[in-house]
Amino acid sequence: MTAEYKVLGDVAVITLANPPVNGLGYATRVGITEGLSKALDDAAVKAIVLTGAGKAFSGGADIKEFGTPKAIQDPNLLSVILALEHSTKPIVAAIHSVCMGGGLELALGCHYRVAAPGTSVALPEVKLGLIPGAGGTQRLPRVLGVETALNMIVSGEPVKSELLASLPGQKLFDKLAASPESLFDEAVEFAKSVAAKGGDLPLVRNLPCKHPQGDAYFQFARNTVGAMSKNYPAPLKCVDAAEAATKRKFDDGMAEERRHFTNLMFTPESVALRHLFMAERAASRIPDVADDTPQRTIKTVGVIGAGTMGGGISMNFLNAGIPVTILETKQEALDRGVATIRKNYEAQVKKGKLKADKYDQRMSLLKTTLSYDDLKDADLIIEAVFEELGVKEKVFGELDRVAKPGAILASNTSTLDVDKIAAFTKRPQDVIGMHFFSPANVMKLLEVVRGAKTGKDVLATVMSVAKKIKKTAVVSGVCDGFIGNRMIEQYSRQAGFLLDEGATPQQVDKAVEKFGFAMGPFRMGDLAGNDIGWAIRKRRSVDFPDMKYSRTADKLCELGRFGQKTGAGWYDYKAGKRDAIPSALVDKMIEEHRKELGITPRKISDDEIVQRLVYALVNEGAHILEDGIASKSGDIDMVYLTGYGFPIWRGGPMHYANQVGLYNVAEAMKRFAKNPRDDASFWQPAPLIQKLVADGKQFG
Template sequence: MSDKSRIKYEPADGVGVITIDSPPVNALGPGMRESIIEALARGNADPSVQAFVLIGAGRNFIAGADIRQFGKTRSINSSVSAAALDASAKPVVAAISGYALGGGLEHALACHYRIAAPGAKVGLPEVTLGLVPGGGGTQRLTRLIGPRAAMDIILSGRHVGADEALRLGILDQVTDQPDLRAAAIHYARSIAAVRPVPRARDKQNWAVQDGEPAVFESMRASIARKARHLPAPSRAIECVEAAVRQSFEDGLKVEQQAFADLENTPEAKALRYAFFAEREAAKIPGIESGLAAAPVESAAVVGAGTMGSGIAIAFADAAIPVKVLESSPEALERGRLRIRDTYAARVKRGSLTQDSMDQRMARIQFVPGYEDIADCDAVIEAVFERMDVKHQVFGKLDAVMKPGALLLTNSSALDIDQIASATGRPGDVAGTHFFAPANVMKLCEVVRGERTAVATLQRAMKMGRAMGKVCAIAGSCDGFIANRSRAPMMTEMMLMLEEGATPRQIDKVMTDFGYPMGPFAVNDISGLDVSYEGRKRRALANPEYRKLHVPDRLVEMGRKGQKTGAGWYRYEKGDRTPHPDDVVAQVVAAVAKEFGIEQRTFSDEEILHRVLFASINEACKILEDGKAYRASDIDVMWLNGFGFPRHRGGLMYWADTIGASGVHRQISDWARRYGKRWIPSRLLADVAASKGNLRELQGAQGAGA
């Protein structure tokens, strides 16, 4: 089927029905906009047609433009087909089910009326791709609902539910009729005679004071820190301001110029790459994408600590009933209070209603025994990171869980096969490594053991996506993909401290690069003791392991981060602001003196390259070992697990902006200076020699196994 033929036109009861039929999400591809214009012309020339309905086949209206076409030459853009809808002499009703996003909402806004099914969602997410709407979205939406509400939707890129969209004035009606097409045709016939046809471009449905300069100045101030590396948010505000102060035609010119300026910026290209990388990460090579996996309809979590409580909240937020198991009534009660307080904080902030909190708490059942979770579809173990403890838990799970239940571990580093050996069903065992806090962070690293069944991986991935997570598969090895690739970065940070850098300088370099927080400040939040046990385990297993004396000594002093009032930084009571602490400087100086390490100053570039190049080299080794399917999966993990700046695309994508040869040359130099930990990966050397792209690398045969 050609893209042009994906638009169908059919008269029905005096209404011309224009159907977008471009599965799976009805994205607008080449030729489709022209076909919409042709259908409108045909119906406007037909005396028997009194009105139109624009509707999507299947579950969605139009989920946006085909992102693959961004950055390429197009015959026409959405502003042209939107203008044709707007200019139709006969009224056009947009019938919205599922998603109407980006160009989809722009086409709906250009229609004269909009009705929707109760589950519909609308939005203009272009800013999340480094762009602004380019089909009149900023102009029509602002005129419909005012600049404040329009900027909230455009700058957040969020999906707006049908009820809110009706309240704001984006929709004219939400219908509870099961047949949206029939309801839309009936509605179109009811308004067919209305003249003049109402056009969003002619409206001004907001108070005059809402357009005063203060609203735009306030919004610019509120996004200044978040948008300091991204031009799109500021350009979006400029477009909304033009909708308030200029004619529709002049405002549309401002919007189209902004879109053109942004479309091929480095930030927009990187954000598009990240978008597609996340979708590619959901695919398991060699497995048919349409192969159905049974959903997880009930779950259990063993452990009600910080991680277990966060995972339970993520299940409840996804409307999946979950049971929480703990070893003692006291620990179970602490977990219940932790979950309750987390929800209460959201209610206090206004991000959750009390009714919603009550509904979610009702989905969480706190139970004392393993037999209480036996009938759950999946269980996630979230206990202390020690193999003997994991073995005890999985032995009990093996004894009680129903056949076919997923037996999952939240381990961040331990061998999946060793954990599975405690059971008689290793095919049902996999890792689901969530990142703290599990109810907030987007990444779920699904870990495949040698005997993990493909069906287990599929179900675990499906479960993660149902929980709103971005999922990617890793092979079982120490640290899996995410933590294994990040460990060299953390090592170099610690060694640079010994050599003369400071936590504050390194944190500033990384926030200037685009991280929301510096790694030392983040470490204080997660706790310095979290990685302490892992370092002890690695030191016992490897006589050549380079101990990290500074963080070890801080932990042994009781400085574990914010929870103890001091870690890399000092914290005042009731205040989470990090303050540099002379105690840390004294520990660093003592370590340097003890081991004869010369202190020196570091440039910001050396700090940035040393920490990230170390991880790039390790990522290449992970691909060599066949523990990742794709380099882009590593990027997905860094973006969603570690807060790597999204506008930089990901670790491997960013490396390509420097060039594999440049990275290899610097790493080779550091290998001569610092020794074997910097020996370049063979794969990195090969890509450097071929002048290829690191982001396009595939894992070795059998990746992930």
Template sequence: MAQFTVLGSVGLISLRNPPVNALSTHVRQAIIDNLKRALSDPKVKSVVISGHGGIFCGGADIKEFAKKLSGPPLAPMIHMIAAAHKPVVAAIEGSAFGGGLELALGCHYRLAHSKAKLGLPEVTLGLMPAAAGTQLLPRLIGVPAALNLITTGRHVTAAEALQLGIVDQVIDHNVLAEALRFSESVAGQPLDARRISTFPCPRPSDLDALFEEATRKVRQSARGAVAPLRCIEAVRAAATMPYAQGLELEGKLMATLMNSEQARALQYSFFAQRAVAKWSMPSGARWDTSQPRPVRRVAVIGLGTMGRGIAVALAQTGLPVVAVETQEKQLVQAKQAISAMLERGAKRRGAAPPPDGISYGTDIQAAADADLVIEAVFEDMALKEKVFQQLSAACKPGTLLCTNTSSLDVDHLAAQTRDPELVVGMHFFSPAHVMKLLEVVYGSRSSPQAVATVMQLGKKMGKVNVAVGNCPGFVGNRMLAPYLEQAFFLLEEGATPELVDQALEEFGFPMGVFRMSDLAGLDVGWKIRKENGLANHGLVAGQSATIRRGRRDSPLGDLLCEQGRFGEKTGRGWYQYDKPGGRVARSDPWLHSFLEGYRAQHGLVARPIDHQEVLERCLYALINEGFRILEDGIAAKPEDIDVIYVFGYGWPRHRGGPMFYASTVGLPKVLEVLERHHQAHPDVPHLQPCDLLRRLVAGGSPPIHKWNEVTGKFHSRL
């Protein structure tokens, strides 16, 4: 787990715990044992700690978090390194994250390869760097910089780490060889000035104001997450207390986080992100073990907002991209926009823009030599049918044809081609070059190899890929429909957009329903509903609610669009804005008056609605649809749904995802609340608890990882 070798006068401790050299119980014990050997060996004058396999250390072994701690704790081990009477040098390559960086901070010197990355990401797991990280880092680089790294968990490059003072040197070549040479050069030198725990923590003159502002910003960005606030407390201790007292407080704060519901949710999310990489096709074949096809050239058809983002995401991988737009004016605008997006992305990453690997065309024939084509034209079935027919005729045999549809039938599009098994859905989220989620939709005839190829391409683009089945809306948008529906109904019953949005934002969403709708544009969905004959038609006034086809429906969004209120773009929507394109939403008296008139027209009597009802109606309807999706086999497991909602729909990560949240609330409670609201609103099918939820409750509400045992028979019929 940690190999010890004497090389001349240097003792080399090499961490060997693939894949990331995590600091498991055995690794920690091996470090201690080998350090003792090095310190007691008179031939050894200095020590180097390195990783193996191109990685220094990925941190603690997260699988051990749920177990009772065994073996030596990490912090005393780090203090033992710092107290060593021989110089200890960290040779950092690949990554030094979490406990791995804390290990390096215990060393007297730190050398990093130029491509290494460093960080303390514990906060993203609902924890803090509690192996003295909150006490050591502020003493080394100052309070403001330490606060930023510890409360965000962000990674820094070796160059930034050198600028901040985290590392002493950055090496372009073999960092281990340089560390061995360097350790020999510092052997015998005094070490008191190299022990970070002895440093006085730099104290800015405006310390109170600094922490007040940090707390304000963290409260705003964390949206209810507790760990970042506890990190601030720990860093404040570093700035105001002796080291030993700060370390004691760090331990107490960590204890409050370790078994918290938020830490459980965030760690569940961490593992869920990895679990979605495993899934078998309805045929029983596993796409994750299928050999992907080689993809050397990719084409994008349609260069609207989504197509441009997809082209940028592909170009950033280094793949040659053919971008096709049949409208000449749109093509000129797209070229300029894509070039600017690539430059901004490179600047943000601190890198040079990628080579211009994008070629442009105005005819689908330009995609003929592509290995994979992504269609990103407007969400209109007739238009997409035509495009797929043209692609099937133009492209070489074996080309994968993918659609960026957000809800249309992938099987129907596949039927327009000569090789339906090569058709897969790729549902990107806007902006496509930024958003991490990719819903990979397999149709009834999609081959495992085609799905594997798309998943591999998504991974190359840096996406979190989730394979889902084919149905209207797939997983994310199918669940979104009842969520939005309930928000509209709440307005009809007496709520305001401000009340609904405030409840959802306090829960942890970055934006509530109506603020997000204004940002996206109300006209987008209106246009689709009009084309499908569903916009403000067939409604009966004078009833307790508006009714369409025997069930309750709400035309509120369509009615606003008929008034030319499309959201931010027009300066009016559910809120009002200072100008078209403005971003500051303000309450709109016109909208409140409009709602009063609407209620009077339809015989609706406004009643008080509180935040709890908003959450129950919106979130539980969404969760209920999630259970239906599991029941139908559209998602293989609850982790798939949770990853989709965390990465694509703004579900607060510290609440794990909708299905995990249901498990923490308790399935009997979810069932009871849904039944209560369905009794009050029998004309709303989405509030009627689904059969799977009832069976899970009847079966004793098994833990979330056992739900598949109940849903298995549904998957077997696919």
């Protein structure tokens, strides 16, 4: 049981005690109803206080139970709330810290609510592709008014209790406590006073719920919400449910809410969003690194290289209040790097996203140097110099010379072997990859590359540093391209074959963008610079001479069409503009290439385009799991959702493959293997996929 019961004088106290956030799983719900029964049976008890232990009143439902019989096993949240409403003794919710989702719905079932200032109050179900399912859409409009409540329900965003308490006419809180410390005593006193007063016990369900211009308001809400939530069904259902609160009897409104909630639970969007929620939390757990692994202290950071990545990486730490020293070989490079950082911050100040004093504060944490000796006290040093092993060797040699014992030495390399880099030092246990994505101050993803000798404490420390700088960190083993780029290579290879076989860059991009990717492969190439892939292919043609790929991308680069930076790539660009204009020259180049290969172009469907690109990710992802480069399929999904613009509502490539059915995915792969223009050996379904299909199982 995860709720405690005690009696203080004539007040019974039920305390949710299910750390970390008092989730309302089955055992907690049983705890509440058992406490309630005891209180009702005890003649000495006159009133009841319901509160939460530790860091929350309640963070809401236990999402691990969603979609399982446990979620509806009696007492379920609805029946617990009904039991609270039926209580003959007044129940006061003493709300503090976090009161969200089912937690808020529980509080709304109590007769009274006393809140501590600073409490985060929200109905965040929409972020999981759902609507509140235990009366939130029916009760919140009754205490806050329809518009405020619907704003909260549709956004899912938390609002502070003191702000809500200040709204005129609000009935959410009967009292705002003076401080979090005094909340409990004030709630007990409040309970005593309402018990002494006697009379009918108020219920939120009995409050009126009207909007003076209901029809117009809900039409307006639907238009706005519909336009903003294209790929997600839940937000519009929030509007429907709130409207029902204003037009129907309470119990009928509850039934409508339930209907929407249950239907949404099985939509692919909600399943994907819940997968993302769990995968994000799971990514920070590493199978063989215990949660209590000792960590090193990171108070100061050194960054080597003030280029594109070095500057962005530095900003992450400055934003988190951690001092940074950047090292370069020349003063001009330092000046350029610092000027870019300034420019980025100034743009944020101009847009009102950063206060001027915060900007000054951040810049004051930044130092620059040309001498390695200035890095002797740094706790973490991240290298972001040119992508050449020889340059990395020099840098890590210097770091080995000056860095204090116990300093963590990280490389931002995208493609080089982290174990080789570690071997340039006499302390390979302290070396790790921290692969940021560009722009490093914006992109959420951080691939943490674990070398063969990387210390567990180093890994644990870097994972928690990542959290501090607000990155989603995913651990990858050492291999060419790590998780993300190793997979994208297969995706790009397919994009190239599609051009050879008859597609145009714009057709491929459109199909993939319609699927939901932020950008198709060719627009992406133009943005990132086609020369980067060119250089990698040149290197790989030495390492993997038999690798089959389309030569179109090389031909494009031979024409100097590197992308937006050269004003032309797969598309044409007007000076200073980013709009991709289909290029007749590129079409001709592709046609000539087909002729050279003797290919008669064929019409390729959008479905084939999407399947070949996405299943290429899936097959390589499966090999990555087989090789132990990623420890779980959810990690691969996190990489693609946070670093590669994979559509969030599809849950990442591996989750998407589960949804399609691995049998279907494997069959499609076998079909692609028969295409003489494609790479038959690549399209053999990975052994892991074959095994999962044979066992009737899925990834994860």
